[in-house]
Structure formats: C-alpha cells, structure tokens
Amino acid sequence: MKIRSRFVVGAVVMAAAIGYLIFSAIRTTSQYYLTVDEAEARLASIDGQPVRIAGRVKPGGIRWDPATLTLSFAISEIPAAVKNGIQPAVAADAPSFSVICVGRPKPDMFAPGRDVIVEGRIGGDRVIRATQVLTSCPSKYQPKQEQ
Amino acid sequence: MPQLGQLTLAIALILALYSIAANIFGARRGAADVLESARHALWAMCAMVTIAIASMWMALVRSDFSIQYVAEHSSTTLWTIYKFTALWGGQEGSLLLWAWVLSLFISIAAFQNRARNPEIAPYALAVMAGVSVFFLLMLNFVTRPFVVLANVPAEGGDLNPLLQNYWMAIHPPSLYLGYVSATIPFGFAAAALITRRLDDSWIRTTRRWALFSWFFLTLGNLFGGRWAYEVLGWGGYWAWDPVENAAFMPWLVMTAYLHSVMIQERKDMLKVWNLALIGLAFGLTLFGTFITRSGVISSVHSFTQSGLGPYFLAFLLAVVAGYTALLIWRAGDLRSSAEIESYLSREAAFLFNNLVLVGIAFAIFWGTIFPIISEAVRGVKITVGPPFFNSVNAPLALGLIFLMGVGPLIAWRRTTPLNLVRSFAVPAAAGVATGLIALGFGITQWYVLVGVSLSVFAVATVGVEFRNGVVARHHLAGERAPKALVNLVAKNNRRYGGYIIHIGVVMAFIGILGSSFFKIDVKRSVRPGESFSAGPYQFRFEGAFPFDTAHVEGVSAMLTVLRDGRQVAVMEPQRLLYKRQQQPATEVAIRSTMMHDLYVVLAGMDDESRMVTFEVFVTPLVFWLWAGGFVMALGTVVVMWPNLRERAAIAVAIRSRENADLHGEPAPGGD
Numbered sequence: 001m002k003i004r005s006r007f008v009v010g011a012v013v014m015a016a017a018i019g020y021l022i023f024s025a026i027r028t029t030s031q032y033y034l035t036v037d038e039a040e041a042r043l044a045s046i047d048g049q050p051v052r053i054a055g056r057v058k059p060g061g062i063r064w065d066p067a068t069l070t071l072s073f074a075i076s077e078i079p080a081a082v083k084n085g086i087q088p089a090v091a092a093d094a095p096s097f098s099v100i101c102v103g104r105p106k107p108d109m110f111a112p113g114r115d116v117i118v119e120g121r122i123g124g125d126r127v128i129r130a131t132q133v134l135t136s137c138p139s140k141y142q143p144k145q146e147q
Numbered sequence: 148m149p150q151l152g153q154l155t156l157a158i159a160l161i162l163a164l165y166s167i168a169a170n171i172f173g174a175r176r177g178a179a180d181v182l183e184s185a186r187h188a189l190w191a192m193c194a195m196v197t198i199a200i201a202s203m204w205m206a207l208v209r210s211d212f213s214i215q216y217v218a219e220h221s222s223t224t225l226w227t228i229y230k231f232t233a234l235w236g237g238q239e240g241s242l243l244l245w246a247w248v249l250s251l252f253i254s255i256a257a258f259q260n261r262a263r264n265p266e267i268a269p270y271a272l273a274v275m276a277g278v279s280v281f282f283l284l285m286l287n288f289v290t291r292p293f294v295v296l297a298n299v300p301a302e303g304g305d306l307n308p309l310l311q312n313y314w315m316a317i318h319p320p321s322l323y324l325g326y327v328s329a330t331i332p333f334g335f336a337a338a339a340l341i342t343r344r345l346d347d348s349w350i351r352t353t354r355r356w357a358l359f360s361w362f363f364l365t366l367g368n369l370f371g372g373r374w375a376y377e378v379l380g381w382g383g384y385w386a387w388d389p390v391e392n393a394a395f396m397p398w399l400v401m402t403a404y405l406h407s408v409m410i411q412e413r414k415d416m417l418k419v420w421n422l423a424l425i426g427l428a429f430g431l432t433l434f435g436t437f438i439t440r441s442g443v444i445s446s447v448h449s450f451t452q453s454g455l456g457p458y459f460l461a462f463l464l465a466v467v468a469g470y471t472a473l474l475i476w477r478a479g480d481l482r483s484s485a486e487i488e489s490y491l492s493r494e495a496a497f498l499f500n501n502l503v504l505v506g507i508a509f510a511i512f513w514g515t516i517f518p519i520i521s522e523a524v525r526g527v528k529i530t531v532g533p534p535f536f537n538s539v540n541a542p543l544a545l546g547l548i549f550l551m552g553v554g555p556l557i558a559w560r561r562t563t564p565l566n567l568v569r570s571f572a573v574p575a576a577a578g579v580a581t582g583l584i585a586l587g588f589g590i591t592q593w594y595v596l597v598g599v600s601l602s603v604f605a606v607a608t609v610g611v612e613f614r615n616g617v618v619a620r621h622h623l624a625g626e627r628a629p630k631a632l633v634n635l636v637a638k639n640n641r642r643y644g645g646y647i648i649h650i651g652v653v654m655a656f657i658g659i660l661g662s663s664f665f666k667i668d669v670k671r672s673v674r675p676g677e678s679f680s681a682g683p684y685q686f687r688f689e690g691a692f693p694f695d696t697a698h699v700e701g702v703s704a705m706l707t708v709l710r711d712g713r714q715v716a717v718m719e720p721q722r723l724l725y726k727r728q729q730q731p732a733t734e735v736a737i738r739s740t741m742m743h744d745l746y747v748v749l750a751g752m753d754d755e756s757r758m759v760t761f762e763v764f765v766t767p768l769v770f771w772l773w774a775g776g777f778v779m780a781l782g783t784v785v786v787m788w789p790n791l792r793e794r795a796a797i798a799v800a801i802r803s804r805e806n807a808d809l810h811g812e813p814a815p816g817g818d
Contacts, residue, residue: 006490007487007490007498010490010495010499011498011502014499014503014506015502015506018502018503018506018509018539018543021510021538021539021542021543022509022510022513022514022539025510025531025534025535025538025539026531026535028534028538029531029532029534029535029538030517030521030529030530030531030535031529031530031531031532032527032528032529032530033518033528033529033530034527034528042527052530066672066751066753066756066758066759066760067672067756067758069670069672069760103670104670105670105748105750105751105760105762106750106751106760108732109730109731
C-alpha cells in the first residue's frame with residue numbers, strides 16, 4: 001500500500017510538472033488571433049502585443065522593394081461569405097491597417113484581394129510590423145473556364 | 148462505371164451491418180455456422196469496396212471527367228502516377244481509400260481469427276464492422292465519390308500542385324495505413340471488455356497490428372515532414388500545424404501503448420491503462436480526421452472543407468462515450484494483482500516514459516484546441532504557435548531520451564543503488580564526456596549540451612546491451628562476434644529490434660537539435676553576376692532561364708556554390724506556374740550531406756528592378772533526422788519479424804488457458 005501511494009505521488013508530481021510547463025508556455029507564447037474588425041474594437045488592449053490578424057489585401061498601395069525585402073500594404077476586413085452570388089460591397093471607410101514586413105521574401109500567393117494572416121505587433125500608429133505574412137491557399141481548385 | 152462504384156458501396160454497407168448482427172448473434176448462441184457466415188460477409192464487403200476503389204482508379208487513369216471527383220482532381224496532362232495518387236488528393240477519394248484499407252484489414256483479422264480467440268473474435272469483428280459502417284455511411288450518403296456531372300468538361304481541374312510530389316504520393320497512404328490498423332487492436336480491446344476476457348490475450352493477438360500501425364504512423368509523419376521540407380520552401384520540416392499535430396498525437400500514444408503492454412504481459416499490471424491507451428490512440432485517429440476535414444481549427448494546410456466535420460465529431464463522441472462506459476462497467480474485473488516494487492526498476496522507467504509520452508500528447512492536444520477553448524471561454528480567439536509547442540516539448544523530450552537510456556539496463560522489479568552505479572557508470576561517463584567535449588568546441592546552449600550528453604548516454608546503454616549479449620553468446624556457444632551479433636538479434640528480435648528503434652530515435656533527435664539550434668537563414672536579392680554568402684558558402688547567381696512544358700511553365704535560376712574559393716556545387720532552384728490552376732509554386736534546390744544541407748529557394752523575381760530574391764538555409768545535421776526515421780522503421784521490421792519461439796510460447800499459453808478453462812481455474816500469469 002505504501003509503495004502504491006509512493007508511485008501515485010510520483011505520477012502526480014510528474015503530471016503537475018507537465019501541467020505547469022503547459023500553463024507557463026501558454027502565458028508566454030500566446031497571441032491574439034483577430035479579424036481586422038475585432039482588432040479595431042480592441043485596439044487599446046492589443047497595443048504592442050503579439051497578434052495574428054486575418055484580413056484581405058486592399059488593392060492599391062502595395063509596395064515591394066526586393067533590394068531591402070520590404071513589403072508594405074494594407075488589409076481590411078474579409079467580407080462575409082458570398083450569399084446568393086452577391087458579394088457584399090466593402091464600405092469605403094471600413095477600418096484598415098497598414099502592414100510593413102521587412103526581411104522576408106514576398107509570399108508566393110500574395111496579391112490584391114487575397115486573404116492573408118499577418119503575424120506581428122500592432123502599434124498605436126495603426127501599423128502592423130509583421131514578422132510573417134501567410135497567404136491562405138484557395139481550398140478548392142476550380143478548373144479554369146474554357147474560353 | 149460510376150453506377151457500379153456507388154452500387155458496390157451500398158452493398159458493402161448492407162454486408163457490414165449484416166456482419167455485426169451475425170457476429171453478435173452467432174457468439175451469443177455459439178452458432179459456428181452463423182459466425183462463419185459473418186466472416187464471409189466481411190470478405191464480401193471487402194470485395195465490394197475493392198470493386199468500388201478499382202473503378203475509381205480506372206476512371207482516374209482514363210480521365211473519365213463524367214465523374215465529378217475525377218474532373219476536380221485530375222487532368223489529361225497529369226503524370227500517370229499522379230492520376231493514380233489523385234485518389235487521395237481529395238476528400239471523397241481519401242475516405243474511399245480509408246474504407247477500402249479498413250475492409251482489407253478487417254478481412255485479414257477475420258481470417259487470422261477464424262479458429263483463434265473464439266470468445267472475443269466475433270465481438271472484435273463486430274466492433275470493427277461498426278467502424279466500417281460509419282465510413283460506408285459517409286460514402287453512401289454524405290460524401291459520395293461517384294457523383295456524375297451532367298455537363299462533362301473537356302479537361303479536368305488537375306491535382307493540387309502541392310500534391311504533385313513523390314513524398315505526397317506516399318505520405319497520406321502511410322498515415323491512413325497507420326490510422327486504420329489501430330482499429331484492429333481497438334476492436335479486440337473493446338471485445339475483451341464486452342466478454343470479460345481481460346487477460347492479455349487481446350494484446351498478444353493484436354501485437355503485430357499495433358506495431359504495424361506504429362510503423363506506418365512513423366513513416367507517415369516522416370514522409371509528411373520530408374514533403375514539407377522539399378515542397379513548402381520554408382526550410383523547415385515541422386511547423387506544429389494542427390494537421391501535423393493530428394498525425395503526431397496517435398503516434399505518441401501508440402508509442403506509450405507499445406511500452407506499457409510489455410508490463411502487462413510480464414507483470415499483469417496496468418490493465419486499465421493499456422485499455423485506455425488503445426482507446427485513446429483510436430480516438431485520436433478520428434480526431435485527426437475531424438480537425439483536418441471540419442475546418443474548426445485554422446490550418447495552413449488547405450483541405451477541402453465540408454459538412455463531414457459534425458459526423459466525425461458525433462462518431463468520435465459516440466466511440467469515446469461507449470468505450471468509457473465499457474471501461475467503467477468492467478472496472479471491477481480490472482484490478483491488478485501485482486504492484487511496482489521500486490522506483491529503481493524497469494517497470495518504473497516504463498511508467499514514467501508513459502507519463503511523459505501521454506503528457507506530450509496532451510500538451511499538443513491542448514495547444515491545438517486552445518483557440519477553440521479560448522474563444523468559447525473568453526470570447527476571443529487566442530492561438531499558440533511553434534514557440535508554445537517547442538517550449539513545452541523540449542524539456543519533455545530530454546526526459547524521454549534519459550528514460551530511453553535508463554530502460555534497457557535497469558533490472559525488472561528492483562535494483563540496488565550499487566548495481567545501478569555499476570550498470571550505468573560507462574554510459575553516464577560517455578555522456579558527460581561528450582557534453583564536455585561539445586563545450587570545448589564552443590557550444591554554450593545548455594539544451595544542446597544536455598541533449599547531446601543524454602543522446603550519447605542512451606546510445607551507450609544500448610551499446611552495452613549489445614556487447615553483453617555478444618560476449619555471452621561467444622562464451623556459451625563459442626560463436627565469433629559477427630555471427631553472435633546476428634544470432635543475438637534473430638533470437639531476441641523483439642528486444643534488439645526495440646534497441647535499434649531507440650538508436651533511430653536518438654539519430655532523429657540529433658538531427659532536430661542541429662537543425663533547430665544552428666540553422667543559418669539568409670535572404671538576399673541579387674542581379675545576375677552578383678554574389679552573396681551564407682555561413683561558409685558563397686553563392687554566385689549566374690542567371691535565370693525560362694522553360695515551358697504542357698503542364699507547367701517556369702524559371703530556373705543557376706547558382707554556383709563556392710567554399711573557400713573552390714566550387715562545390717551548382718544549384719538550380721526553380722519557380723513554377725501550374726498552368727491549369729495558374730498557381731505559382733517553388734521547386735527548392737537541396738544539396739544534402741551528413742554534416743549539413745544547403746537549401747536554396749528562388750523566392751521571387753521582380754520584373755521592374757530585374758532583381759531575383761533568394762532564400763538560403765544552411766541546416767546542420769538534418770540528414771540525421773531522415774536517417775533516424777528510417778532506422779526506426781528498420782528496427783520495427785526487426786521487431787515484427789516472425790519468431791518461431793514466440794509462436795510456440797503463444798501456443799503454449801493458449802493451450803494452458805484452455806486447460807485452465809476446462810478445470811475452472813484461472814490461467815497462470817505470463818512468464
């Protein structure tokens with residue numbers, strides 16, 4: 001009986017250690033995962049925090065300098081899913097954020113109108129200094145219409 | 148052809164349902180003829196699904212675009228081998244493959260147990276048939292693979308370019324084989340609970356199935372990593388993406404299971420734990436499919452998302468609830484007779500190894516579902532990325548390597564501290580010495596120093612085991628060393644095969660250490676004729692050359708690689724455009740040696756400035772990750788190799804159990 005309880009103690013100590021590892025790692029490594037609208041609503045609380053923000057690349061204002069590997073663009077909220085074939089129009093004054101990503105090649109699928117996830121820190125100047133820009137691939141490939 | 152495929156899937160569903168009923172009815176009545184008919188139904192089910200999958204393969208190879216699946220996942224210009232592998236390029240085909248492999252494995256299990264395990268086999272087959280009913284229901288009603296198009300397109304949509312790679316041709320089927328074969332031990336475990344046959348016969352019967360599953364989960368994860376490394380062009384092989392985690396968690400739990408069953412076979416302990424682990428492993432295979440297909444957790448991998456998720460979740464919950472209820476129902480029969488006697492015993496080492504493995508699996512599970520939990524609880528989605536998984540798992544990995552070194556040399560039951568010192572003096576000294584040498588070479592990261600020391604310690608204990616075995620054979624049988632070594636492994640293949648796997652794990656760990664801590668990453672934009680350097684290498688960009696084929700067009704860049712002014716290689720990374728999808732892709736140039744990999748990505752071309760952007764990685768020791776994986780696979784083959792002595796032992800065990808049954812006595816415990 002004593003032996004068994006000794007092993008229960010060992011197992012509990014071990015489980016507690018693993019639990020603590022998980023807890024402390026979550027505290028130090030977690031990031032908010034927000035859409036542009038959600039980020040707009042919480043701007044004060046996420047200032048300077050590591051974030052991932054999902055948005056759509058706005059057409060116009062995209063600059064890519066290959067010599068310094070600097071990509072800058074703006075993102076706005078991804079419109080809700082297409083209903084009845086009608087894409088809801090994006091309001092001209094919808095919130096948007098500027099993104100600057102330095103030191104990384106331009107992602108393969110990067111293009112205006114593409115949905116991206118931007119990882120980095122957001123400043124009070126509404127600029128996201130991105131460490132990474134991930135393009136999400138279209139999940140299904142439709143054959144191109146034959147002309 | 149499409150009608151035939153859909154019809155055979157419907158018949159297979161009916162046969163599976165019939166087999167469940169016949170197995171249960173036959174087992175309750177002891178009706179051998181009914182049980183035989185139940186087995187025949189399973190074989191017929193397998194034949195039906197085989198016809199279905201064969202007709203899908205024929206449609207793919209013949210580019211029959213009247214079937215929607217073929218039209219969406221293949222094209223006439225696709226290389227023939229990829230027309231074949233397009234079967235698992237999409238959801239319906241993947242499920243069809245799953246159902247087929249499952250029906251094949253159930254048929255084999257039914258054949259193996261036609262005269263064996265008369266009490267539990269019918270219930271085990273009924274449980275497995277129940278699993279295939281789920282997949283066949285999906286194929287008949289939710290994701291029908293043989294949907295016919297009214298307007299037949301002239302050309303298909305083509306296979307996702309990312310999947311047009313040889314690792315991708317073998318990665319998904321490996322994982323599916325690993326996932327699906329976990330169903331067999333699970334079925335037997337559930338049957339053991341139902342029939343109260345709770346000795347270790349269900350474990351012995353399904354030992355090879357569990358090993359088979361582990362073998363393919365190992366290869367599946369390895370191939371997946373290799374695919375990511377070669378195709379995705381980010382220089383890494385593992386990103387802790389939910390989809391990767393989904394494949395890794397069953398592997399961890401299955402590893403724990405393969406260790407803990409040894410304790411049950413030997414000491415009749417940990418019965419509940421083993422039953423729980425196999426249930427968990429099976430549940431995680433369903434969970435993996437659920438998260439990859441449901442889109443509940445955002446993943447970089449793009450899978451077709453569909454309405455399949457809720458069905459998988461419902462099935463998963465039903466399996467977990469049903470199995471847990473079985474465990475609780477039989478809790479009274481699962482009390483163990485023996486106990487672990489000392490912390491200084493192999494049992495204790497195995498127990499802690501199990502806790503660490505399940506702990507790692509739990510940490511990964513928690514990190515994977517954390518966004519959902521945080522959104523439900525706090526109303527905001529919080530994600531954890533690779534830093535979370537790395538910081539949790541890095542110390543746990545050290546613990547595992549340490550236990551791996553301790554396990555082989557520590558005695559069963561108990562050992563004295565003095566014996567412990569005697570056994571471990573040499574391996575421990577070797578480990579510490581290696582750490583000091585590494586320190587002398589200027590390595591200062593504590594994790595690397597400890598990791599290297601423990602790795603050498605673990606390999607050294609295995610080395611001591613091999614040496615002791617060879618010396619003993621030399622003295623007893625007078626065999627020379629090479630012959631003694633071969634005989635040693637052949638006669639004790641379970642044990643020494645396991646040691647070979649351990650060496651593979653250490654090799655892979657060294658590869659992970661090197662590639663995680665010492666990777667050099669350089670990004671540079673240059674014009675033709677310009678040079679840049681990465682680590683000890685200089686790269687001179689010679690020029691870019693366009694090319695064009697029926698399927699793809701692209702640009703190939705040529706770089707001369709120099710070290711100390713001497714040319715060591717010419718590398719040609721490419722950028723491709725897959726014409727049908729208009730999707731760009733990158734073809735990485737890799738030069739691999741045992742010391743390090745050179746990895747060059749043609750990351751971009753700017754038409755205005757005529758600058759070409761390259762990303763170069765110099766990744767030390769990554770070769771050892773792949774080599775270690777294959778050593779693990781090799782070791783598993785050694786473990787699985789048929790062993791006449793073991794067969795004889797099983798036959799004796801079965802006979803003695805039957806005798807005990809006749810005399811109403813409990814069967815004697817293992818050895």
